[in-house]
Amino acid sequence: MDTTKSTGDDTTPEGDSEAVPRGGWRRFAMDTRPLRRPAYRRLWSSTVVTAVGSQLTAVAVPKQIYDITGSSAWVGYASLAGLLPMVIFALWGGAVADSVDRRTLLLVTNTGIAVTSVLFWVQAVTGLASVWVLMVLLAVQQAFFGLNSPARNASIARLVPAGELAAAAALGSTVMQLGLVAGPLLAGALIPVIGLAELYLIDALALCVTLWAVHKLPALPPLDSATTRRAGWREVAAGFRYIALHKVLLLSFLADIIAMVLGMPRALFPQLADTTYAPYGEGLALGLLFAAIPIGAVLGGLTSGTFSRSSRHGLMVILAVLAWGAAITGFGLSTSLWVAVAFLVAAGVADMVSMVFRGAILLSAATDEMRGRMQGVFTVVVAGGPRLADVLHGTAGSAFGARTAVAGGGLLVVAAVLLLATVTPALRRYRISGEERP
Template sequence: MDTSENSTGRDTEPDRGPADTGGSRGRGWRHWAMDTRPLRRPAYRRLWSSTIVTAVGSQLTAVAVPKQVYDITGSSAWVGYASLAGLVPMVAFALWGGAVADSVDRRTLLLITNTGIAVTSVLFWVQAVTGLESVWTLMVLLALQQAFFGLNSPARNASVARLVPADELAAAAALGSTVMQLGLVAGPLLAGALIPVIGLAELYLIDALALCITLWAVHKLPPLPPLDTSTTRRAGWQEVAAGFRYISLHKVLLLSFLADIIAMVLGMPRALFPQLADTTYASYGEGLALGLLFAAIPIGAVLGGLFSGTFSRSHRHGLMVIAAVMAWGAAITGFGLSTTLWLAVAFLAAAGVADMVSMVFRGAILLSAATDEMRGRMQGVFTVVVAGGPRLADVLHGTAGAAFGARTAVVGGGLLVVAAMLLLAAVTPALRRYRI
């Protein structure tokens, strides 16, 4: 590890289980299949297992809310307004939630916020079964739920570094990211199958019940209080500002955020999928083309996670981020040049694999390069970047697609990702030299 750039600030948890030896890595297929060493740690295993259920459950609500808004209003514009109503509190509370996560017992914060998310899911169900049909009620509940999510996410992600040793952080990130990506695929498909059978309201109730599993898993975690007990830290906006100052003083953290911004803002073309499905791939059927385009990246990410043993043991975390972002840009460029749907889907799936690699090592860098008293705030900024980057990309690519054509905008964005990442790696050696 480059000690000039970071310090782990790691503690020793009694619930981790026995340390692994080099022989645990295995040979043959075990070397390239998903690295499951973190699952030998009982506390991490409980947290991860709960994520399997909630990753799908949360997507049921993510489908149900816009569907209900559209059913009430008949307007896609209102669906967009509802999304914005959820984004703003999520961003604000993720930044503040990072500071809170660094000042209190993270286990306690997770219990409170998961309870809040579950209660709002129950309220979603109540308004649906009572036939309230108020879009404003939906928007208020969505804003409240996303505020709880913003408080929850930094504490949840920052806790991982207290549950697994340093050499398993990348593997833990791969396990968590794979489950979340699987939820992005399975959740909407399950919602689409369930709505005609049980109705829309029950999707909210299923999500609430799934969150009860999370509450049990969090309750079984060991206490996760701040390691530094010499000072009493307040979770105010001054602490949020201190987190940004910390990022500016630690180049590898700043560069990891910049790498994600480059990949997502310049290279995420999802806003152009409807236009491409209607024009370039219309001969395959617009509905089929649109569904495949949206599903391809998450499917690729899941595949990347399942075979993450091929890369998760690498110690060159910074170099892996650079290579993954450049591979993402190259795959997006290939997608833009594709004239057949199946080739386009293949390139998008390859982009999903690259995105998984990037997520794994960026997540590991954030957990290893920051001290424990700053991890919550780093994860808060990470949550904002991950949520905000694709939305900025929607605006940028939508505008570029209208001005220059969809395929030109996609190809240009992919090439810009490669060029920008090459430039960043060339002028700032801290990221490419970072290892653990």
């Protein structure tokens, strides 16, 4: 257990994990206690900037590929080209994050991401129009992201006390979800005005702000720095063994896999917009369906004060996944677009609660020398689960119909997580003390 305490401006104050209770509406608003920590505030502020900037590139790349090829298949191939390196380097990056100064790793990887954004801009302004160049740049950028994400997330537990981990997870998840909403909307508004190339440049400039914020962080070397640790695939395997031996970590991953693989119906949104909700206008329906879950997640984050102070982290994950499954079931049964959107918004709120407490469990239940590897696996699960769901729901939708596939998936989520909670009680019993740091 990490019992070290820092001193100075960038530190976690002793015994200061609980603020004076808030009254009135403030008790329901976002829990901002972690922002009192200067180091965490810098890390979080860099996330605010890049959450939107990264989405500009996320929109620009598939748009440019489609403009060049006129084929949605090539857009799909590009997504796969980015997924594989992200998975590999997230797993390896977790081991690296456990063996080096995490601040240094963040500086190196953010620089790599910024350089690839500049190269995206260069190929666009020069009119290169090469799909293969775009796919290579995307693969490189996603590899840097895979290295960056475990170090960034694992650093949080060194910057805030245990009692504020859920609040910190809510703050980070909220700005990422805001980026998922605001980034594509901003990209759609800017493309006709300034063009694709400038979107890449804006992302690169935003990453410069991130580099400055990371540079101002304190050093984050391994706590057992006297021990030399490698960062090879043997260490990655050790991370998976660690998960297998620590039941609460394994169960938190399984809960997320159940929710995302069985209950994420986004692959069926186009079919539902074209059939069930066609009378409302296919374009309107499709836009609302895709936006509803992120909007719900943002609402959950903005009201995180209602739940982030709970010490029953495991139980909160179970309840959130149950709520997700129930909301997805309601969505599948809905014939009214507005009722369907309301259920998806509710699902987004539940997803935010689940993200908050799963993130807090990963930071609290793992020792510091393992946190990077846990975050690497977490990155892979978060990125890979919805893609597996696309395949599963797309196949089921074609075989049984879209609404049946969605409602059936939601019911399977409820049944599976109830079985998980009943058979293995370790997750529902897991709680955290706010008076010590893991």
